Amino acid sequence: MDGEEIAVTECYRSHAPLVRGYLRHFIPKQDVEDVLQVVFGEVWRSRRRYDPSRSLEGWVLGIARNRAIDYLRARHPATVPLDGVPEPSDHVDPARRLDDLDQVRRALRHLPEVQREAITLAYYGDLTQREIAERLDVPLGTVKARTARALHKLSTVLEAA
Incomplete structure (x- = not known):
């Protein structure tokens, strides 16, 4: 495993519980793990775009928010209104x-x-x-x-x- 793989693996280990909890607010329980995998797949693909001077947690939660919105848009619109998906930091x-x-x-x-x-x-x-x-x-x-x-x-x- 190279350094990037180790870093992404560590990112998953330390942030997956937070992302999973965040996604549970918007995604049906049976689909959370699938969306979680999509989020960390994107973390891997986008790893070179991460700016280390910024919050890793905020960056990962931003990706999670976007993937939650994508998931919700693909579903029947009456399931969960998109305006109900708050920003990760909310207020x-x-x-x-x-x-x-x-x-x-x-x-x-x-x-x-x-x-x-x-x-x-x-x-x-x-x-x-x-x-x-x-x-x-x-x-x-x-x-x-x-x-x-x-x-x-x-x-x-x-x-x-």
Whole structure:
């Protein structure tokens, strides 16, 4: 694998959960993975157009937004109105949003692995606590306890930041 392939693979690994969550707001659940693959196919094809001085997350979400619009245009117009597809940053300052996301990512590093896994599956994987319990093969109460402890620890770490 060359450096570009490694970079795009790392981009997918770190941004696919965010893009998947974004697409779930507009695309039917059964089609999200297909559109996600189209998005990262375009990331690969357009990799030389990326300006490293700008936000990678914003660039990828911009591609995701465009592919979501393409998907919605190809469907029956009454399914989801296109004006319902907000800009990725919507009403929040993009620089502030990226700073907040960076703080959350750093705060996640302070959690024990089992708590980080529960939070990641819940917020980035968009899974319910029951689905997390099934995926991890642990009791539902364990997932609830891990999530509660993780959220408490995250709030403490983020307040101190």
